[in-house]
Amino acid sequence: MSIPFHDVPRDLDELRARAAWLAGRSLAELHAALAPRAEAPMRQRKGKTGQLIERALGASAGSLDAPDFVELGVELKTIPIDARGLPRESTFVCTLPLAEVDHAEWRTSRVRRKLAHVLFVPIIGERAGELHSHVGTPVFWQPSAEQESILRGDFDDLLEVIALGRIEALTARLGRWLQVRPKAAHGRVRTRAYGPDDEPIETIPRGFYLRARFTGALLQDPTSVP
């Protein structure tokens, strides 16, 4: 088996065709086709599966702050699912602009830009990145007006807490589809934020995540409103 394409997809149809081609492939065969000289690890580690699928589809953005398929404006997300088709994990969206919440608004937010057009590639398996895991049915998603209004509501609720200087009181329980959770290499990492009296404070960096309940519904029906 070899990958029948090598460059960036030219248009959405080409990306659609590549995504459909991926369905049913195991991580082992993709790994073998893309890294023939690398010794096959027992299993992939954190983040490896996403990078493997990026390469398999010809994503171009690297670690730039841009959609994976820059020309197409499409963001790629691999999502681990179980045999029932339910996500095992939430989906990271982007980091939180803790120091700039004053002038943060939904319309110009990174989270809105990231979620404007997403290609979800489900990975079916027992554990993360196991090489016998295989690709499920890819799903393209663009939020409907109704879905976007719910995301905007979450965003506004979450940002309000931060704008009030209450970041330390912000829990992952807040938000219907979007939530805020720590996003850092380890517990000692700190970033600048502002407290209740606008005083500078140091706190753990946070990120926006999509709840598994929401992405699970999207995989069943991209127009659903769970």
Place this chain on the structure above:
DNA sequence: AGCTGATCATAT
């Protein structure tokens, strides 16, 4: 069993 808070890996 599902969820939240914590953490791991690579690239720039």
Place this chain on the structure above:
DNA sequence: ATATGATCAGCT
């Protein structure tokens, strides 16, 4: 240090 890619593991 910050972006990207996420999953781990303890608690409820």
